[in-house]
Amino acid sequence: MAVTRPRLLTPGPVNLHPAALQALTRPQLHHRSPEAAALVRGLRARLAALLASRGEAVLLGGSGTAAMEAVVRALFRPAARVWVPVAGKFAERWVEIARAAGLEPQVTEHPWGAAVGPDDLPPGRIDGALLTHSETSTGVLHPVRSLAAAVRARAPEALVVVDAVTSFLVAELELESWGLDAAVSGSQKGAMSPPGLAFAWLAPRALERLRPSGYYLDLSRELAAQRQGQTAFTPPIQIVEAVHDVLEAAWPQGRDDLARHWAVKAEATARFYARGAELGLRPVPSREEARSPATAAFYLPRGWTSEALSAAFAERGWRVAGGQGPLKGRIFRVSAMGYFTRAELERAYNDFTAVLRRS
Amino acid sequence: MAVTRPRLLTPGPVNLHPAALQALTRPQLHHRSPEAAALVRGLRARLAALLASRGEAVLLGGSGTAAMEAVVRALFRPAARVWVPVAGKFAERWVEIARAAGLEPQVTEHPWGAAVGPDDLPPGRIDGALLTHSETSTGVLHPVRSLAAAVRARAPEALVVVDAVTSFLVAELELESWGLDAAVSGSQKGAMSPPGLAFAWLAPRALERLRPSGYYLDLSRELAAQRQGQTAFTPPIQIVEAVHDVLEAAWPQGRDDLARHWAVKAEATARFYARGAELGLRPVPSREEARSPATAAFYLPRGWTSEALSAAFAERGWRVAGGQGPLKGRIFRVSAMGYFTRAELERAYNDFTAVLRRS
Structure with a gap:
């Protein structure tokens, strides 16, 4: 099926x-x-x-x-x-x-x-x-x-x-x-x-x-x-x-072919950070230069639990990751590492904003 | 493709x-x-x-x-x-x-x-x-x-x-x-x-x-x-x-559900041995009671190399296995362990006979 x-x-x-x-x-x-x-x-x-x-x-x-x-x-x-x-x-x-x-x-x-x-x-x-x-x-x-x-x-x-x-x-x-x-x-x-x-x-x-x-x-x-x-x-x-x-x-x-791909992935991740900045989210990496292009990580905004945030993304058809070890329950992570069409990524950014705007 | x-x-x-x-x-x-x-x-x-x-x-x-x-x-x-x-x-x-x-x-x-x-x-x-x-x-x-x-x-x-x-x-x-x-x-x-x-x-x-x-x-x-x-x-x-x-x-x-499946697989393997017997092939297991239902193994008949036999099966769309260790180049193995329709298995038996009849 x-x-x-x-x-x-x-x-x-x-x-x-x-x-x-x-x-x-x-x-x-x-x-x-x-x-x-x-x-x-x-x-x-x-x-x-x-x-x-x-x-x-x-x-x-x-x-x-x-x-x-x-x-x-x-x-x-x-x-x-x-x-x-x-x-x-x-x-x-x-x-x-x-x-x-x-x-x-x-x-x-x-x-x-x-x-x-x-x-x-x-x-x-x-x-x-x-x-x-x-x-x-x-x-x-x-x-x-x-x-x-x-x-x-x-x-x-x-x-x-x-x-x-x-x-x-x-x-x-x-x-x-x-x-x-x-x-x-x-x-x-x-x-x-x-x-x-x-x-x-x-x-x-x-x-x-x-x-x-x-x-x-x-x-x-x-x-x-x-x-x-x-x-x-x-x-x-x-x-x-x-x-x-x-x-x-x-x-x-x-x-x-890789340099162009690295730029695409870095840009895709930077756009999550840009959305996060608009929403007042605090990034996990302590300095901007330290951000990996593989994943964007943010502290959970006040009022959100990890479970509630995952559920809110799930409602819109997305799965996001929580934190691990001492950061469990304190952060969430999103990544553009996989395969996305351009339209799909735009939808991801917009859903990111829509979910977190409620904060 | x-x-x-x-x-x-x-x-x-x-x-x-x-x-x-x-x-x-x-x-x-x-x-x-x-x-x-x-x-x-x-x-x-x-x-x-x-x-x-x-x-x-x-x-x-x-x-x-x-x-x-x-x-x-x-x-x-x-x-x-x-x-x-x-x-x-x-x-x-x-x-x-x-x-x-x-x-x-x-x-x-x-x-x-x-x-x-x-x-x-x-x-x-x-x-x-x-x-x-x-x-x-x-x-x-x-x-x-x-x-x-x-x-x-x-x-x-x-x-x-x-x-x-x-x-x-x-x-x-x-x-x-x-x-x-x-x-x-x-x-x-x-x-x-x-x-x-x-x-x-x-x-x-x-x-x-x-x-x-x-x-x-x-x-x-x-x-x-x-x-x-x-x-x-x-x-x-x-x-x-x-x-x-x-x-x-x-x-x-x-x-x-397993007993019936074991019987089906044992029968499927026995049919390879029966075809082999008709063709005068010598089974690798020294006694009939020792035969595994998972694979039938035969010594290569005179005149065949392992490569020639593999190629003859390949021509008919099948892949068979050769020998390993001291039996490398001396035996071949066929198995009905995988998924087969009944018609496909019949074709396998018939191709087995057709390939080896040439011996």
Whole structure:
């Protein structure tokens, strides 16, 4: 049966790109077929090119968190000291993953809503850093390029890993030229595809230092298989095809098409902030320069609960996101990361104003 | 664009059930919505009921291998001695996973094509067993019920874990009443859905002994979230919905509908063996009683290479599977595990005969 569902203004999952939806309607593909091998090869090459990397991208069946853990275990030994600046829920996830893998995370705590700066690097020996580019829980874009520079100035051999889950395809990001050794993302964010496929990027320095670790999340095992156009285990092949087809349809020239897209997404998010300013809403990011193009986050205006606000948007056919961790019940988030027609986005802005004008 | 692809006679992935394909065409669902929570709860309850278990099923974003590893790490400590009878590629995978987790697998080796028996249990202390029900690489159904009985007679506290990847929904299987403590499967086999979602079943004894392990594959973390209708991380929600809808459409009465389905699948597979017998093909399972209903496996007749046979089936619009490990290039496999109309299956049998008659 046909099903009506709210359109998603959430920062992932997002409204699907038409090419993704179309890919899902095809007959089941066998992942050991030549057609599947071409998809795996093509997707890996496109992913690496989109981050301007001479390294390699690895696909993993799972969520972005699976790729976060796989990269940590592949690149660091137990007891490694890695800097994790924490100013949101996804940075906290790095800490949890690092601890579960036996690392010794060097955690610096920052206000949720603030951007971390290079001066926040703690003193002492450092073997690496686990950074968050777009912190989805606060709507802050952290300056990972300058953070990486600070880490490398202190410890040239340290490996810098970036959570690009909501920044990939949405904010400017380059791997080696920005001093980054690895990044991770997932299918259900900027790639406008269903959840279920994670990406790990390994720059040449990370490739050299890859070590086997575990089994299902072992990047070295996956890399060996994927260099042959295979995967080590049965991949979520529909989602591989969806992401492949979206990248081809949306950015046929790869990176050359991205700058315009970043501008579109930044503008789309800025318009939510502009509407918020008209309504007197207080943004979560403490400074305008710190706003991520992936999501706009606002404190709930007086008189609104998170549930009431969600219900008011739902009445108009939209789903928005609440807060997480210490911001639960205190903020709401909207995102233009997914696929929208121009008319649909206009409707989103107008409904945003209509709902919140009641405040 | 519309795409023509071979219909799958492979033992996973398989041709999708129409309910799965339909689920994939819906707008993106947010996994934190009440609708998604209902899907997670409904699917978990159905999964447990289909194995006649009073325990719990846990969903994991990943392939069946992800669930294999998650269960091993959740139930056994490093240095645990677990019996792994090996007579095929997927039993070998248990050994690899057990070693990667620091266990001490007690491996017994058996001819590929043979069924393991209770007398094969090796002497000495045992903390558990990692069994394979339907060994997809050989087409053999191992008698896990009697193997479990042997393990429990030796060591009542030992935990018995079963790879039910290709037996779930295809062969008779019960958890507690068969003496089994845990089982794993995946979406792209008997559930006739896309790959990308794994299932782990934990009987009450296993639930009591669950320990946190790792991060993404930590069953205790997932269980805590899934008891609330949530998942710990973003799930492949399209595939959750696909499997949910297939189970509801194909077996609305749950287990009461299964016996007939097992008979249908057993008969469908037996007909491949009957065609093979007419053609003088040698089955891989050494005894007729050992044949799995999930896949029929034959040695390649003289004069055929694996590639030539695959090409001959491909010409008629079918994809078949070759051999794995020591059987690579020596056998081929066909399966009626997926969704087929009656007419389509008849065409498959006739094409099977037509291709192989040339031998």
